[in-house]
Amino acid sequence: MHPRRTVRTAALLLPLVVAAAGCSLGGGDDDTSKPGAGAAPRSGGSLTYATDQEPDCWDPHVSAQDVTSFVQRPVFDSLVYQTPDGTLEPWLASSWTIGDGGKTYTFSLRKDVTFTDGTRFDAAAVKANFDHITAKATQSQYAAGILGPYVSTTVVDPYTVKVSFSRPYGPFLQAASTTYLGIASPKTLTAGADKLCAGTDSVGTGPFIASTYVRGQQRVYRRNPAYKWAPKDAAQSGPARLDSVTIRFVPEPATRVGMLNSRQVDAAGALPANQQTAVARNSSLTVLSKADPGAVDSFYLNTKSPLFSDIRVRQAFQRSIDLDALVKSVFLGTGKRAWGLLAPTTPDGYDAALDNSWPVDRTLAGKLLDEAGWTGRDAQGYRTKNGKRLTVRAPVYGQATVFSQAVQGDLKKAGIQLDLEASTDAAEVSGKLDKGQYDVVETGWASTNPDILSQFYLSTNTSVGGGHNFSHVADPQVDSWLKAAQAATEPADRAADYAKVQQWAIQQAVVVPMYVENSSVGVAKNVKGLRMSVSAWPEFYGAWVEGK
Amino acid sequence: MRRPPALLRYAATRLASAVLVVWAAATVAFLVLQLVPGDPVKAIVGSHALVDADQRAQIRHQYGLDQPLIVQYLHQLGRLARGQLGDSYQLQQPVKDVLADQLGPTATLALWASLTAVAIAVVVTLLTTGRARWPRRVAQVTELVVVSTPAFWLGILLLTVFSFKLGWFPVSDTGDPRSLVLPVLTLALPIAAVLAPVLREGLLGALDQPFTLTARARGLAEHRVRSHHALRHAALPALTLAGWFTGTLLGGAVVVENVFARPGIGRVTLQAVGDRDLPVVQGVVALSAVVFVVVAALVDLAAVVVDPRLRRETGVAAA
Numbered sequence: 063m064h065p066r067r068t069v070r071t072a073a074l075l076l077p078l079v080v081a082a083a084g085c086s087l088g089g090g091d092d093d094t095s096k097p098g099a100g101a102a103p104r105s106g107g108s109l110t111y112a113t114d115q116e117p118d119c120w121d122p123h124v125s126a127q128d129v130t131s132f133v134q135r136p137v138f139d140s141l142v143y144q145t146p147d148g149t150l151e152p153w154l155a156s157s158w159t160i161g162d163g164g165k166t167y168t169f170s171l172r173k174d175v176t177f178t179d180g181t182r183f184d185a186a187a188v189k190a191n192f193d194h195i196t197a198k199a200t201q202s203q204y205a206a207g208i209l210g211p212y213v214s215t216t217v218v219d220p221y222t223v224k225v226s227f228s229r230p231y232g233p234f235l236q237a238a239s240t241t242y243l244g245i246a247s248p249k250t251l252t253a254g255a256d257k258l259c260a261g262t263d264s265v266g267t268g269p270f271i272a273s274t275y276v277r278g279q280q281r282v283y284r285r286n287p288a289y290k291w292a293p294k295d296a297a298q299s300g301p302a303r304l305d306s307v308t309i310r311f312v313p314e315p316a317t318r319v320g321m322l323n324s325r326q327v328d329a330a331g332a333l334p335a336n337q338q339t340a341v342a343r344n345s346s347l348t349v350l351s352k353a354d355p356g357a358v359d360s361f362y363l364n365t366k367s368p369l370f371s372d373i374r375v376r377q378a379f380q381r382s383i384d385l386d387a388l389v390k391s392v393f394l395g396t397g398k399r400a401w402g403l404l405a406p407t408t409p410d411g412y413d414a415a416l417d418n419s420w421p422v423d424r425t426l427a428g429k430l431l432d433e434a435g436w437t438g439r440d441a442q443g444y445r446t447k448n449g450k451r452l453t454v455r456a457p458v459y460g461q462a463t464v465f466s467q468a469v470q471g472d473l474k475k476a477g478i479q480l481d482l483e484a485s486t487d488a489a490e491v492s493g494k495l496d497k498g499q500y501d502v503v504e505t506g507w508a509s510t511n512p513d514i515l516s517q518f519y520l521s522t523n524t525s526v527g528g529g530h531n532f533s534h535v536a537d538p539q540v541d542s543w544l545k546a547a548q549a550a551t552e553p554a555d556r557a558a559d560y561a562k563v564q565q566w567a568i569q570q571a572v573v574v575p576m577y578v579e580n581s582s583v584g585v586a587k588n589v590k591g592l593r594m595s596v597s598a599w600p601e602f603y604g605a606w607v608e609g610k
Numbered sequence: 611m612r613r614p615p616a617l618l619r620y621a622a623t624r625l626a627s628a629v630l631v632v633w634a635a636a637t638v639a640f641l642v643l644q645l646v647p648g649d650p651v652k653a654i655v656g657s658h659a660l661v662d663a664d665q666r667a668q669i670r671h672q673y674g675l676d677q678p679l680i681v682q683y684l685h686q687l688g689r690l691a692r693g694q695l696g697d698s699y700q701l702q703q704p705v706k707d708v709l710a711d712q713l714g715p716t717a718t719l720a721l722w723a724s725l726t727a728v729a730i731a732v733v734v735t736l737l738t739t740g741r742a743r744w745p746r747r748v749a750q751v752t753e754l755v756v757v758s759t760p761a762f763w764l765g766i767l768l769l770t771v772f773s774f775k776l777g778w779f780p781v782s783d784t785g786d787p788r789s790l791v792l793p794v795l796t797l798a799l800p801i802a803a804v805l806a807p808v809l810r811e812g813l814l815g816a817l818d819q820p821f822t823l824t825a826r827a828r829g830l831a832e833h834r835v836r837s838h839h840a841l842r843h844a845a846l847p848a849l850t851l852a853g854w855f856t857g858t859l860l861g862g863a864v865v866v867e868n869v870f871a872r873p874g875i876g877r878v879t880l881q882a883v884g885d886r887d888l889p890v891v892q893g894v895v896a897l898s899a900v901v902f903v904v905v906a907a908l909v910d911l912a913a914v915v916v917d918p919r920l921r922r923e924t925g926v927a928a929a
Contacts, residue, residue: 207660278873
C-alpha cells in the first residue's frame with residue numbers, strides 16, 4: 063500500500079496492506095533551497111513532476127485523498143499556514159482571536175486578495191466555502207469531518223468572519239491550514255459536484271492557476287502573476303518563480319523512476335525503497351525525504367479478542383518483536399523504528415518520553431506467557447495452552463507485506479504464530495473487522511493533526527461506525543484525555559494530553575507502533591527551492607529550475 | 611404479403627443478437643458484483659474518511675443501494691437501454707462521460723496496434739514461407755518468446771532500452787506522435803506473434819493447393835501468387851481470431867496504459883477495480899460487449915469481402 067491516506071476504496075484497501083515504500087532518513091535534506099553554489103533564484107521556466115496517484119475527485123472539500131490535497135495546494139490557499147516544522151501562522155487570515163473558551167474563532171482577513179477569476183476574497187467568500195463544505199449535498203468525506211463540532215460561520219463585517227463550534231475545538235486552526243479547508247472562489251462552488259470533482263473548475267487565490275487537465279495523464283498549472291499574499295515563512299514572497307508546473311500521473315514505479323533517471327521529468331515522488339539508492343547514485347539527482355506525520359504503521363491489538371483480553375499476552379506480544387533489527391533489515395538501514403503512536407514530524411503530538419521505553423525483551427515476554435498459561439510447546443515450537451496453539455490472527459487485505467512477514471518470522475522465535483490471513487476480498491476483510499474476528503490489525507494514517515489519535519482510541523470510533531478503534535478501547539479516562547486535547551487552545555496543553563494517551567496505550571499494550579515511514583522525492587539537481595511541506599509533500603511555490 | 615428483403619432480415623437478426631449479448635454481459639456483471647459480500651457504501655466511502663452514519667445512509671439512498679436487488683437490476687437495465695450508465699461512485703461524474711472522454715486515446719492505441727500487428731504478421735509470413743526453412747525456424751522461436759513474454763515486462767523492456775537509455779521515444783503522451791510508438795509495439799508484438807503462425811500455416815496450405823499451381827502455370831510472378839491468391843485463403847483462419855484479438859487489445863490496454871502512463875479506458879478500468887467503483891466497472895463491461903458485437907459484425911463483413919464463396923450472389927456454396 064501506499065503509506066498515505068490515499069485511496070478511499072474498499073474499506074480496507076490501504077490501511078491493512080502495509081506500506082512497502084521506503085525510508086531513507088539518512089539521505090538528502092528536506093529542502094533544496096539551501097544555498098547551493100550561490101546561484102540566485104531565477105524566474106521563469108517550467109517544472110515537471112511525476113506522481114503515482116491521480117485524485118478520483120479534485121474537490122478538496124469532498125475528497126479524503128492525500129493526493130487531492132497535494133495537487134490542489136498550488137491552487138487553493140487557506141486561512142492559516144502551517145510551516146514545514148508545524149508552526150501555524152497567518153495566511154489569508156491576517157490574524158485571529160479565540161473566544162468563548164475555545165468555541166469561536168474570529169478571523170480578520172487580508173484585504174488585498176483576489177481569486178484568479180477576479181472575484182474579491184472577503185468574509186462572504188469564507189462563509190460560502192464553509193457552507194459548501196458542511197452542506198449535506200456536498201457529501202464531504204473528510205473536510206466536514208475535520209471541522210469537528212462545527213456549528214456555523216457568520217460574516218461580522220466584510221473582512222471579519224466568525225466560525226463557531228458547539229464545544230471548544232482546538233484542532234481547528236491546524237485543520238484550517240490544510241488544503242481540505244482551502245478557499246475556492248465562491249462563484250465556482252455552485253458549479254455542481256461533477257464539475258468540481260472533475261477538477262476543471264478549480265479557482266482559488268493560490269500562486270498557481272489550474273490550467274489544462276487530461277485525466278490519466280497530467281495537470282498543468284500556470285503562474286498567478288498577481289500573487290502577493292504568501293505567508294511569512296513560505297519559501298519566498300510574490301508571484302511564483304516558475305512559469306508553469308506540470309504534474310504527470312505515472313502509476314508504474316519503474317516508469318516513474320526511469321523517467322526521472324532519463325530526465326524526462328524534473329522530479330518524481332513515491333520512490334520505491336529499492337530504487338532510492340539507485341536514484342541517489344545518479345550524480346544529477348538527489349533525494350528529498352521526510353517522515354510522514356501522523357499515526358505510524360502499527361499493530362492495533364484487539365483487547366476484546368479471547369487471546370488479547372489478557373494484558374499479559376498483549377505485553378508479551380509487544381515485547382517479543384525485535385523491531386530495531388527488523389526495521390534495519392527490511393528498510394536497509396535507512397528506516398526508523400517507532401516508539402510512539404505518532405511520527406516525530408507530527409506537530410504537537412510526538413512524545414519523546416516513550417523513546418526506548420519498551421525494548422524487545424523475550425525473557426520478560428516468556429515469563430508473562432508462562433503466567434498466562436501458555437506453557438506448552440507443540441512440534442513446531444509454538445507455545446500452547448490446553449493443546450491450543452498461540453496464534454495471533456491478522457486479517458490482511460491483498461498480500462502481506464515484506465515487513466509483516468519479517469515480523470511473523472521474528473515472532474516464531476518467541477513461540478507465537480502470527481497468522482497473516484491474506485485475502486483479496488475487501489468485503490471479507492472488513493467483515494472480520496466489524497465483527498471483531500481478529501487479534502491484530504496493522505495500519506497507519508498520515509496526518510498533520512495529532513488529533514488523528516481520536517480516530518483510533520475514542521470509544522465511539524468503532525470499525526462498524528467507520529472509525530479506526532481497532533483495539534476496542536473503551537476507557538472513560540482515555541476519552542476524557544482526547545476530549546481535553548480537542549478543547550485545549552494551547553498547543554503545549556494539547557501535546558500533554560496526547561502524550562498521556564500514548565503512554566497509556568503503550569503501558570496497556572493495546573498497540574505496537576512499528577516504523578516511521580518516509581515520503582521520498584527524487585529531484586534533479588538543477589531544481590532548486592523545492593521543499594517538503596509539513597505533510598511531507600513537495601511545495602512548488604518557491605521552486606525554480608537552473609539553466610532551463 | 612411480401613417478406614422483408616433478406617438484407618433487412620439479416621440486419622434485424624444481427625441487431626437482436628447484439629442486444630442479447632449486451633444484456634447478458636450487463637446481467638452477468640451485475641450478478642458477479644452482487645456476489646461480492648459486504649457493504650458497497652463502505653467501498654464508496656473508503657477507509658480513511660470522516661463520514662458519519664447519517665451521511666452513509668444518504669449515500670446509500672442516493673445510489674439506490676437501499677432498494678431491493680431486483681429493483682436495482684431493473685434500474686440498471688433501464689438506464690442501459692437509454693444509453694445511460696449511471697454515476698461513478700468515486701469520480702462523481704456520469705460514467706458515460708468518463709468513458710467517452712477516455713475512449714479516444716484507447717481507440718487510437720488499439721487501431722494503430724491492430725494495423726501494426728497485421729502488418730508485422732503479413733510481412734513476417736511472406737518472408738518466412740519461402741523454400742528455405744531456416745527463416746521459419748527463426749520466426750517460430752521469436753514468436754514463441756514474444757508470446758510468452760508478459761506485456762508488462764515487454765513494455766518495461768522497450769521503455770528501458772528505447773526511452774530511458776537511447777532517448778528515442780518519450781514515455782508519456784505530450785502530443786508528440788513518437789510517444790505512441792512504444793505502447794503500440796508493446797500491444798502489437800504479442801498479437802503479431804500469434805497471428806503470424808496462423809497466417810503462415812494458411813499460406814503454406816494455400817500454396818500447396820491446385821489453384822496455386824494453376825496461377826503459377828499462367829506465369830504469374832511469385833509475389834503476385836502469394837499476395838493476390840494464396841494470402842486471401844490464409845486470411846480466413848486468421849479472421850476467426852478477431853474475437854481473441856479484440857479481447858487482447860482491451861486487456862492489453864490496461865497494462866500498456868498503466869506502464870506508459872497514458873490516459874484511456876484501461877487506466878480508468880484499473881483504477882475503478884481498485885476503488886471498487888462498480889458503476890464504472892459495469893460501464894466498461896457494457897462498452898466491451900458493444901465493441902465485441904461491432905467487431906463480430908465487421909469480421910463477418912470482412913470474410914465476405916475476402917472470400918467470394920460467402921457471397922450469396924455468386925451462387926457458389928462456401929466450402
